[in-house]
Amino acid sequence: MKKRNLIISLICIICAIFLMKDSYKHRKIISEWNKYELSEDWNKDAKEVMKVYINAMNAKDIDIMKECIFTCENYDHVYIGFSIPSKDILNSIKYIEYIDSEEATFRPVEGKLKNGKSILFKEGKALDVTYDVKYRIENQPEKSGINDFRYTLVKNKEGRYKIIEAGY
Numbered sequence: 001m002k003k004r005n006l007i008i009s010l011i012c013i014i015c016a017i018f019l020m021k022d023s024y025k026h027r028k029i030i031s032e033w034n035k036y037e038l039s040e041d042w043n044k045d046a047k048e049v050m051k052v053y054i055n056a057m058n059a060k061d062i063d064i065m066k067e068c069i070f071t072c073e074n075y076d077h078v079y080i081g082f083s084i085p086s087k088d089i090l091n092s093i094k095y096i097e098y099i100d101s102e103e104a105t106f107r108p109v110e111g112k113l114k115n116g117k118s119i120l121f122k123e124g125k126a127l128d129v130t131y132d133v134k135y136r137i138e139n140q141p142e143k144s145g146i147n148d149f150r151y152t153l154v155k156n157k158e159g160r161y162k163i164i165e166a167g168y
Helices: 002-035 046-059 062-068 087-092
Strands: 093-104 109-112 118-121 124-135 145-155 161-167
Touching (some): 046 093, 046 145, 109 161
Antiparallel strands (some): 093 124, 124 145, 145 161
């Protein structure tokens, strides 16, 4: 009986250590993110926008992620196909780290307004972004490890880059 209780206690201690390890890592990520100061012009450089967006995903900072994404009154995102990842997806990410990004060929992006009219974005950049991601559960659309993804960013009226679509 004592041996059984000892084994159960050891298993509980080991589980607690693993849970605390993840909690400690997440607190460390949040702490590092809070120290990260954004310059006033951070969103006037497309590469910096992607770096901030991925670091915000890592810290699960939805407010900063929203600042990186293009929004427009009466704009229907269904035709563009980019929005902030759901909480389930964010929670499934153990960590994500920006590695690098390279410019790709930018093609104008057309979007549809809710009133049926079109809007054409002629100024912007396409970036092939490389990042390292580790998922808690391996049943994800992409594998844990180093991945590449193409993001399209457009300039808004203030000349700031915003993510408008993503894909391969």
